[in-house]
Amino acid sequence: MKYLSLKIEEINKLLKEKKITPVDLVEEAFENIDSNKELNAYITLNKEEALRKARELEDREVDNILFGLPIALKDNIITKGLRTTCASHILDNFIPIYDATVVEKLKAKNMIIIGKANMDEFAMGSSSRTSYFGAPKNPWNKEKISGGSSGGPATTVAARDVLFALGSDTGGSVRQPSSYTGIVGMKPTYGRVSRYGLVAFASSLDQIGTMTKNVYENALLLNAIVGKDEKDLTSANKEEEDFTRLIGKDIKGMKIAVPNFFMSDIVNNEIRDKVKEVIKVLENNGATVEFVDIKYIDNTVTLYQIIAMGEASSNLARFDGIRYGLSKENPKDIDDVYYKTRAEGFGEEVKRRIMVGSYLLSGENAKIYYNKALSIRDDMRKEFINVFKDYDLIIGPTTTTTAYNLDDPMDDPKKSFMDDVLVIPVNMAGLPGLNIPIGFDSNNMPIGMQIIGNAFEEAEIYHLASFIEKELNLKLDPKGGENNE
Amino acid sequence: MSNYFATVGVEVHVELKTNTKIFSNSLNGYGEMANSLTNVVDLGYPGTLPTLNEEVINLAIKAATILNCKIRKKMHFDRKNYFYPDNSKNYQITQARTPIGYDGYVEIEVNGEKKKIFIEEMHIEEDTCKSAHRGSKTLLDFNRAGVPLIEIVTKPCMTSGEEAKLYLEKLKELLFYGNISDCKIEEGSMRADANVSLRSSLDDPFGTKVEIKNIGSISNVKLAIEKEIERQSKLLDNNESFKEQTRRFDDKLNDTILMRVKETGNDYRYFPEPDIPYVILKDEMISSAISDLAMLPDERRNIYTSRGINIVNANKLIANRSLSDYLNNFIDTDMDFKEASNILLGDISAYLNREDKEIIDTKLTNDKFYDLVKKVSDNTLTSKNLKDILVKVLEEDKTIDEIIAECGISNITDSSMLEEIVQKVISDNPDSVNDYKAGKDRALKYLMGQIMKETKGGANPKLVNDILKRELNK
Numbered sequence: 001m002k003y004l005s006l007k008i009e010e011i012n013k014l015l016k017e018k019k020i021t022p023v024d025l026v027e028e029a030f031e032n033i034d035s036n037k038e039l040n041a042y043i044t045l046n047k048e049e050a051l052r053k054a055r056e057l058e059d060r061e062v063d064n065i066l067f068g069l070p071i072a073l074k075d076n077i078i079t080k081g082l083r084t085t086c087a088s089h090i091l092d093n094f095i096p097i098y099d100a101t102v103v104e105k106l107k108a109k110n111m112i113i114i115g116k117a118n119m120d121e122f123a124m125g126s127s128s129r130t131s132y133f134g135a136p137k138n139p140w141n142k143e144k145i146s147g148g149s150s151g152g153p154a155t156t157v158a159a160r161d162v163l164f165a166l167g168s169d170t171g172g173s174v175r176q177p178s179s180y181t182g183i184v185g186m187k188p189t190y191g192r193v194s195r196y197g198l199v200a201f202a203s204s205l206d207q208i209g210t211m212t213k214n215v216y217e218n219a220l221l222l223n224a225i226v227g228k229d230e231k232d233l234t235s236a237n238k239e240e241e242d243f244t245r246l247i248g249k250d251i252k253g254m255k256i257a258v259p260n261f262f263m264s265d266i267v268n269n270e271i272r273d274k275v276k277e278v279i280k281v282l283e284n285n286g287a288t289v290e291f292v293d294i295k296y297i298d299n300t301v302t303l304y305q306i307i308a309m310g311e312a313s314s315n316l317a318r319f320d321g322i323r324y325g326l327s328k329e330n331p332k333d334i335d336d337v338y339y340k341t342r343a344e345g346f347g348e349e350v351k352r353r354i355m356v357g358s359y360l361l362s363g364e365n366a367k368i369y370y371n372k373a374l375s376i377r378d379d380m381r382k383e384f385i386n387v388f389k390d391y392d393l394i395i396g397p398t399t400t401t402t403a404y405n406l407d408d409p410m411d412d413p414k415k416s417f418m419d420d421v422l423v424i425p426v427n428m429a430g431l432p433g434l435n436i437p438i439g440f441d442s443n444n445m446p447i448g449m450q451i452i453g454n455a456f457e458e459a460e461i462y463h464l465a466s467f468i469e470k471e472l473n474l475k476l477d478p479k480g481g482e483n484n485e
Numbered sequence: 486m487s488n489y490f491a492t493v494g495v496e497v498h499v500e501l502k503t504n505t506k507i508f509s510n511s512l513n514g515y516g517e518m519a520n521s522l523t524n525v526v527d528l529g530y531p532g533t534l535p536t537l538n539e540e541v542i543n544l545a546i547k548a549a550t551i552l553n554c555k556i557r558k559k560m561h562f563d564r565k566n567y568f569y570p571d572n573s574k575n576y577q578i579t580q581a582r583t584p585i586g587y588d589g590y591v592e593i594e595v596n597g598e599k600k601k602i603f604i605e606e607m608h609i610e611e612d613t614c615k616s617a618h619r620g621s622k623t624l625l626d627f628n629r630a631g632v633p634l635i636e637i638v639t640k641p642c643m644t645s646g647e648e649a650k651l652y653l654e655k656l657k658e659l660l661f662y663g664n665i666s667d668c669k670i671e672e673g674s675m676r677a678d679a680n681v682s683l684r685s686s687l688d689d690p691f692g693t694k695v696e697i698k699n700i701g702s703i704s705n706v707k708l709a710i711e712k713e714i715e716r717q718s719k720l721l722d723n724n725e726s727f728k729e730q731t732r733r734f735d736d737k738l739n740d741t742i743l744m745r746v747k748e749t750g751n752d753y754r755y756f757p758e759p760d761i762p763y764v765i766l767k768d769e770m771i772s773s774a775i776s777d778l779a780m781l782p783d784e785r786r787n788i789y790t791s792r793g794i795n796i797v798n799a800n801k802l803i804a805n806r807s808l809s810d811y812l813n814n815f816i817d818t819d820m821d822f823k824e825a826s827n828i829l830l831g832d833i834s835a836y837l838n839r840e841d842k843e844i845i846d847t848k849l850t851n852d853k854f855y856d857l858v859k860k861v862s863d864n865t866l867t868s869k870n871l872k873d874i875l876v877k878v879l880e881e882d883k884t885i886d887e888i889i890a891e892c893g894i895s896n897i898t899d900s901s902m903l904e905e906i907v908q909k910v911i912s913d914n915p916d917s918v919n920d921y922k923a924g925k926d927r928a929l930k931y932l933m934g935q936i937m938k939e940t941k942g943g944a945n946p947k948l949v950n951d952i953l954k955r956e957l958n959k
Contacts, residue, residue: 077532078530078531078532084531096532097525098530195534196534197533198532200531200532202759203759203760230536231534231536233760233761234759234760234762310756311759313754314564314754317566317574317576318574318575319531320568320575322570322625323528323529323530323573324531334569334623338568358754362752370756371756374757
């Protein structure tokens with residue numbers, strides 16, 4: 001019996017009635033992971049501890065809907081006692097001594113951490129191919145990438161190993177791989193989820209996001225991890241809310257904007273056609289959909305590169321071989337410790353970004369580039385806010401293409417940013433954005449649509465996403481299993 | 486001393502007296518076991534983030550106020566990026582662009598003239614960890630990492646080592662009285678660097694700047710600057726040029742020693758710290774920080790001298806803050822401050838030093854001290870009485886009246902009783918009386934002595950003197 005393919009309410013009922021225990025779920029998850037081993041979704045499995053925890057939960061009262069359910073974490077989320085590598089050689093032996101705030105929250109719900117999922121090294125990349133541990137493979141076609149940087153979490157959820165995963169999204173790293181693998185991925189509003197314990201890439205953009213196979217479970221998982229955290233000054237103080245509360249409601253009267261840039265010829269035709277089909281469905285159900293222009297939205301990749309690489313160059317300075325992680329032996333002097341450790345510990349893409357970032361902050365450049373980028377970003381955020389004066393939500397494709405081949409060349413460093421041209425604006429504006437699968441291309445690879453909401457309006461995004469999910473009723477199991485919505 | 490005009494600027498780092506560190510909840514302490522006051526934030530562990538200790542902002546507002554600085558109401562923190570093992574994140578969180586205080590001054594007195602030392606800016610930052618070099622190894626103690634600092638930077642407005650010394654002494658007194666720092670240079674809670682340059686004429690631009698780092702005491706700051714002026718003068722006399730450089734002062738060699746020459750300006754890649762949102766200082770926050778600021782030394786000095794304490798004693802009180810604070814409890818009373826300061830600096834200080842106690846550790850209540858000063862000042866108690874009862878006053882839970890009764894000193898202001906004794910002494914010593922009448926002053930002193938003997942020192946000398954003269958002149 002495959003319990004993890006049941007509806008979440010049914011699993012919860014079986015647990016409550018003691019017909020199954022968390023041990024059954026954990027064992028099933030590890031069987032799934034084992035059968036999908038070649039997908040390379042994980043860097044570290046937490047088998048012993050997960051089983052121990054599951055056994056401990058057997059006698060415990062089932063007190064919430066997430067109780068006893070296995071979850072995968074992107075390997076840049078700090079887990080006490082469980083190796084956290086950021087997919088980098090420099091941390092490949094790093095066992096943290098504290099838990100990220102989100103991990104504490106998951107543990108408080110008695111969820112079970114099944115393992116640490118693969119990713120681009122320090123989340124730098126869009127195909128997870130910069131991982132020190134090799135790239136994960138797309139469950140829909142093993143020749144294809146799963147996207148990135150949260151490629152591992154997307155892979156394991158798409159392959160139906162587990163129901164839940166957490167990723168992180170600095171410039172689309174939750175939504176883009178979700179789009180490539182046909183799952184639901186939410187990047188919440190900046191500040192919605194504590195970043196304490198998320199290894200920083202670009203502090204002003206990073207946000208932990210939820211990755212699931214359907215909208216309802218995504219909202220449930222988000223319910224569990226949000227909230228003001230005293231340990232993160234950038235976390236927002238918001239009243240508790242139930243993100244599932246608008247799911248299943250009709251969309252009559254909803255006003256939706258589509259940025260012209262999102263439907264321009266940078267996006268491949270098959271994807272644009274699918275989005276147009278969805279727009280028709282929405283209009284037929286009483287929503288208004290209009291095309292709008294959003295200033296600066298076509299410049300965000302440049303802005304993103306400046307801000308993200310500048311911040312990254314400083315954030316990654318702490319990996320120096322002195323207090324933790326890789327440290328090369330027999331150095332000549334202190335500078336030699338830095339040179340040797342960092343030269344061997346970091347991969348090419350990470351080094352490239354540190355160098356470019358250092359240059360961008362160097363001397364007068366900080367004023368010319370970084371400060372200017374921050375100010376244009378502020379203007380862009382205002383442009384988005386203006387759109388939300390007239391519209392409830394913004395939609396468009398998540399990506400310009402579907403997942404490409406794992407062996408496509410990696411020699412153009414700009415390409416990985418261009419993969420994220422449609423998802424980056426959302427990070428720049430600090431807004432919530434979600435990927436919802438809307439169909440397949442002619443090669444049977446998933447196509448995703450992005451729904452963008454005003455700040456802290458995640459519930460409204462889930463509202464529309466759940467409607468689209470229900471209307472399209474796609475078969476989203478790569479192995480052809482039935483939907484369980 | 487030299488053919489050149491010296492320009493001196495001083496940068497001071499002061500550790501703030503907070504309970505916890507600036508960006509984490511580790512305790513802020515000194516002298517504890519190495520690395521015992523640290524957590525994952527101080528150690529720069531991956532994924533950790535800074536919090537912001539409000540106590541630091543409060544103290545910085547106070548410091549800015551004391552230094553007559555303008556206060557920036559919207560400020561942010563910046564990252565100063567550089568690789569060094571004393572810095573766990575390889576960047577230091579500081580304020581490069583929006584220092585909390587700017588455009589201030591401290592007033593000093595140079596040769597009887599008042600001079601304002603202008604403060605360019607003061608900003609908040611975190612301290613680094615302490616490194617100890619042992620042969621080829623370096624040991625790191627992160628207890629100090631993240632201890633809050635304020636850095637106070639003067640304009641290049643001083644002209645000598647003496648001025649720098651006076652400025653630092655004044656600064657130390659101010660920050661100590663503001664409860665901002667304990668300003669212990671020997672423990673590193675106050676650290677000073679000096680910048681020195683020379684030029685031939687005040688119309689010339691500033692000369693090449695030399696920075697002297699890590700000077701271990703205020704008197705050494707003066708010495709170091711003087712030595713550096715001497716050294717640069719000689720170079721200039723010989724037309725030798727030199728580069729901008731950093732030196733340190735070696736007090737054994739009594740000279741400055743080259744540490745490094747600045748080839749190009751350091752590139753710290755400053756940018757706004759994205760982990761800490763802008764800090765907005767509301768007016769109420771500023772006024773509440775200022776409202777519980779302790780009274781500063783200059784104001785104390787003014788009050789003390791205006792209430793009859795001489796300047797020497799006023800300064801002695803200010804140098805002993807707990808006594809000054811104690812005396813300030815009575816500012817709103819009619820207490821005789823002169824008498825009070827004599828008692829505090831005299832018998833009470835002697836007792837406290839002897840017993841190694843603070844005044845607050847004694848049984849001296851405000852009421853008792855008020856009563857004591859009053860009784861000394863109106864001659865109810867003589868200075869001998871005071872000495873006799875002081876230990877009881879400081880160690881027992883009794884009122885002054887109770888102690889006086891217990892010691893049997895209730896007779897002294899009873900003039901009728903005194904008169905009896907005076908008459909007895911006069912009749913017992915006819916020779917002396919005659920000597921007095923013959924104009925011999927020594928006789929009066931002898932008679933006084935006899936009376937004091939009779940009263941066992943318990944009589945008020947002035948009263949005795951008055952009665953004796955009156956009786957003798959009858």
